Each structure stands twice: as structure tokens, then as C-alpha cells.
Amino acid sequence: MAPMISIQSVTKVYQSSRGEVTSLDDVSLDVDRGEFVTLVGPSGCGKSTMLNLVAGLLEPTSGRILVDGAPVAGPGPDRGVIFQQYALFPWLTARKNVEFGLRLQGLNKRERRERAQHYLELVGLGRFGSALPKELSGGMKQRCAIARAYAVNPSLLLMDEPFGALDALTRVQMQDDLLATWQQERRTVLFITHDVDEAVYLAGRVVVMSPHPGRISDIVDVPLPYPRTEDMRLSPQFAQIRGRVWRGVHHPSATSTLRGDGA
Amino acid sequence: MANKHAESLLEAGRTGPADAGGAPPPTPERRRMRRAGSIAWLYLATFVLGIGLWWLYAALGDNELAPGPPEVIRSFGEGLRNGWLLEHTQASLGRVVAGFLLGVALAIPAGFLMGWYRWARGMVEPWVQFFRTVPPLALIPLVIVFLGIGETAKIFVIFLAAFLSCVIATFQGVRNVDVTFVNAARVLGAGDATIFGRVIVPASMPYIFVGMRVALGSSWATLVASELLAAPTGLGRMMQSAQQFLQTERIVVGIIMIGALGFAMDRLLLVGERRLTSWQEVR
Ligand SMILES: Nc1ncnc2c1ncn2[C@@H]1O[C@H](COP(=O)(O)OP(=O)(O)OP(=O)(O)O)[C@@H](O)[C@H]1O
Ligand SMILES: [Mg+2]
Numbered sequence: 001m002a003p004m005i006s007i008q009s010v011t012k013v014y015q016s017s018r019g020e021v022t023s024l025d026d027v028s029l030d031v032d033r034g035e036f037v038t039l040v041g042p043s044g045c046g047k048s049t050m051l052n053l054v055a056g057l058l059e060p061t062s063g064r065i066l067v068d069g070a071p072v073a074g075p076g077p078d079r080g081v082i083f084q085q086y087a088l089f090p091w092l093t094a095r096k097n098v099e100f101g102l103r104l105q106g107l108n109k110r111e112r113r114e115r116a117q118h119y120l121e122l123v124g125l126g127r128f129g130s131a132l133p134k135e136l137s138g139g140m141k142q143r144c145a146i147a148r149a150y151a152v153n154p155s156l157l158l159m160d161e162p163f164g165a166l167d168a169l170t171r172v173q174m175q176d177d178l179l180a181t182w183q184q185e186r187r188t189v190l191f192i193t194h195d196v197d198e199a200v201y202l203a204g205r206v207v208v209m210s211p212h213p214g215r216i217s218d219i220v221d222v223p224l225p226y227p228r229t230e231d232m233r234l235s236p237q238f239a240q241i242r243g244r245v246w247r248g249v250h251h252p253s254a255t256s257t258l259r260g261d262g263a
Numbered sequence: 264m265a266n267k268h269a270e271s272l273l274e275a276g277r278t279g280p281a282d283a284g285g286a287p288p289p290t291p292e293r294r295r296m297r298r299a300g301s302i303a304w305l306y307l308a309t310f311v312l313g314i315g316l317w318w319l320y321a322a323l324g325d326n327e328l329a330p331g332p333p334e335v336i337r338s339f340g341e342g343l344r345n346g347w348l349l350e351h352t353q354a355s356l357g358r359v360v361a362g363f364l365l366g367v368a369l370a371i372p373a374g375f376l377m378g379w380y381r382w383a384r385g386m387v388e389p390w391v392q393f394f395r396t397v398p399p400l401a402l403i404p405l406v407i408v409f410l411g412i413g414e415t416a417k418i419f420v421i422f423l424a425a426f427l428s429c430v431i432a433t434f435q436g437v438r439n440v441d442v443t444f445v446n447a448a449r450v451l452g453a454g455d456a457t458i459f460g461r462v463i464v465p466a467s468m469p470y471i472f473v474g475m476r477v478a479l480g481s482s483w484a485t486l487v488a489s490e491l492l493a494a495p496t497g498l499g500r501m502m503q504s505a506q507q508f509l510q511t512e513r514i515v516v517g518i519i520m521i522g523a524l525g526f527a528m529d530r531l532l533l534v535g536e537r538r539l540t541s542w543q544e545v546r
Contacts, residue, residue, distance in 0.1 A: 025377060075452075079450065081446070083447065087446070089444060089447070089465070090542075091466070091542040104452040133542075200397075
């Protein structure tokens, strides 16, 4: 079976006022159906660029990207994107935000209502359907954005540091919620984070990137079973994997440059 | 089963540290209302104080031509009885409303086009920037040459003032729409038409209202100038003839009418603004 995402020798060069910036340099990566892959790396190593390419919001300078076997041509509801800054429409209530994509799919009012309510309840916002984004906390906003992305039923979820702006406690909560939903639905997830701990805790596979130019410097398998627990976070095995990822992020030259499937 | 997980997530939602629980609290609304109450008292107090100072000056000063509140009220009553006040007010209000509505009705689509299409920006912006710095008063001789001294010419000057203030604001609004909102709509499957109607328009609404309120101000400000164009009626006309006959109390009546009507129309816009942009974070 074809991989869910296939990034093939992709290079992305930005034309900026200070000349050309190579954001991604000949990057290749395959993600299988139902995999949970996290992407870590220092700021500016091209994580968002990679995600936006898969989302179809950007076009590669060279190379190609296949999603579900077909080349990416523009964004589409088969790929749900969750942005770091929530990106909820502030003029719409939580429910109307979730209904936005459903309306585009031609669902009638009653169907939209039901689907939206279902997904709001899934993220614990069942009673906040009529609240405006400004009336929600950061964590609630992000949960609403997740509900909005889930509601259109994408086979692939692309998340760009979705929990970056949250406090540590809410963040852990959101991680567990996300994993619970993922285990239930097994959609493919590509998840960007700055946080090495988060990367290891969530992922089946951690992709470590290095900057200037953006490359994949290491791919680390996380053989811990799901559901992940707080005890696992404290286990020696977790510490060991975490250590390898940490070194990859902070001293990219010290690790071997691996391409392909992990250790 | 789906239900079990939904429950676990619900539980998380309930105990999550960020959650307040229950319905969104109505307290900010109430606080705003209380604040609005106290500010209304301040409005009244400063109004009374201003009238009092004016009265004091008119009564104590030895300037024959400084009208006090009683003279102005008398003139006001006379104007109502003889009909001239209503006549002048109607004429002016008609011009302002027509010029303002035309200006805004053209400025909003023009601003959207400028923000959305590069070619529209390139074609419209130089003209807007050029005429923005030219006071409408300076255009009047030229307007007379092209449009004569009829009603069209007066409305045109007001229209121009309203259009120029509003088109810039609308354009800025469209330019400032956060690109993440556009991307968020695109990844949910939205095409250009949907993005325009359901993202660009609502997101730039606050700017458009600012533009409309500025346009309203410019419309009234241009009114008196436009009525220099040999208007038979209008508040500006009325004030100019009052000046010739040294009827200073009539000038004050004119000022009060313009101020009050401008204020009332601005409040109307404000109500619309509150209704359509109450989603905004900062208020
Ligand atoms: N629109 C753009 N124009 C020019 N250069 C850009 C643009 N967007 C990104 N870049 C450059 O591409 C590189 C990668 O950017 P990208 O946003 O993908 O990094 P990132 O890994 O997501 O960083 P962060 O963790 O800070 O979000 C950076 O060096 C950045 O300066
Ligand atoms: Mg980024």
C-alpha cells in the first residue's frame, strides 16, 4: 500500500528581500497510514515549510509530494491543518467555526448542527457552542480548532506546534486527549513541536531536523506502546530516546545523518 | 467505543485548568453596562458645565453680538414656527445623506478590489492618495465649471470627501486580514468566493466602520463648504446669510443642528458597529 505521505527529494527556496533562502534542502520522508509522526528541530529549520507543503499552502521548488498516492495540488479538506495560533474565525461562534468546513461540503443545516455538536463534545466543548473565540481560554480555543479540523473528516492531520502557546498543565492534558482520539480513529498525524518531551511522548516516530539548510538529521523510532502513560514519561527507555532526540536537536553534527527508517 | 473516549475527553475538559466550567460568564457585559452608566452622568455634567460657562460669558460680557442660551432658544423656536429651520435642515441632511451613502457605497467595493487585486490597487491608489490631500473646498471652483451650481455639484463634493476617507480604511482592512484566517479557510476547502465573502468581508468589518465614521465626519465638514455654491437653502447657507445680517444666534442654531445631527448619525453607525463587530477581542 502506498504511504499516506510521500515527500520525495523536496527542496524549497524562498525568494526574500535578502536573496534566496533554502528552507528545505532535498528532503525525503514517507509516513505510513495511521502513523503518528512528530517533527522536531530548532527554530527556522523548515518544519512549518514542510507542513505547509504537505497542506498544499506552498509549492515545492523541486521534488514532489504525494498524499494518498496523488500529487498535492493546493489545499483540500482531506488534510486537516491545525495552526499554532488557533486561527479560529473570531467573528464566528465555536459551533459556526466547526460548521465552516461542513457547509462547504454541502451538508444541510441539521446535519451540520449534529456533526458540529458531536465534535465539540468530543473535545469537551459541548456546552460552549455559542461562545465566541474571545470568550474561550487558549486551551479551549485550540480544542475548538481541533474539532473544526476533525469535523470535515480528513484522513491526515497536520499540526503546527498546536500546543506551543499553552501552559504546561493544559499542554499535558491536550496531549493525552489527542492521543486518546488518535487511538480511536487512527488518522495519520504529522505533528510539529519545539518540545523534545512532547515529540517523544506522542510519536511512533520522531523526525529530527537541522537548519541552514533545512534537512532531516535523524529519525528515531519510539517503540513504547499506546496508550502512553505518565509512568512511561519517567521510564529509562523514554529517557534514552529523549536523550537521542535532544542531542539531535541541539548538536546536529554529533548524530549520524540517517535517511529512511530510524535506528 | 466512541462514547467512552468522548467521555474521557469531556472529563478532561471539565477538569482542565483552563476551563471555567458552565456557560461563558456574562460579567464583562454587566461591567461594561455599569461603566456606560457612569460615563453617561459625566456626559451630562460636562454638557451642563459647558452651557453654564457659555451663559455666564454671554450675560457678563459686554459684547452685544455674543448670544446667550435664551436668545438661541428663542431663535430656535422662531425657526421651528416659521419653518425655515426645518427647510434648511432638510436640505442639508438630504445632501449629507446622499453624498455619504454614495461615497460609502462606492468606497467599500473599491477598497475591497484594491485589497484583493493588484491591478485595482495600482489603478485606484494614486488617485486616492492625490485627492486625499486636496481639501474639497479647493475643488469647488472646478466642480462649478464641470457640474454647475446645482444640487449635483454639492452632493458630488460631499461624495468625494466621504469616498476618500472610506476607501483608504476599507483597503487597509482588507490588507490587514490575517493570512492565517485565509489559510484556515483554504484548508477547510474554501474557494476564492467563499474566502472573500466569509473571511475577508467579516474580518475587515471593523476597519470599514472606522472608515464610515470618518467619512460621516468629512461629509458634514464638507457640507458648509458645498453650500457656498449658491445654495438657496441649507444650514450652511442659513449661517452665511445670518453672518451678513449679524444674526449670531442663528449661527449658533446652525452649529447646534449640525453638531446634533452629526452626533445622532454617528451613534447610529456605532450601533451598527457594535452589532457587527462585537466579536472583537479588544473593545
Ligand atoms: N515567506 C518566507 N520568505 C522568506 N523566507 C522564509 C519565509 N518563510 C520561511 N522562511 C525561511 O525559511 C526557513 C524555515 O522557516 P520555517 O517557518 O519553515 O521554520 P520552522 O522550523 O517552522 O521554525 P519555527 O520553529 O520557528 O516555527 C527560515 O530560515 C525562514 O527564515
Ligand atoms: Mg514554524
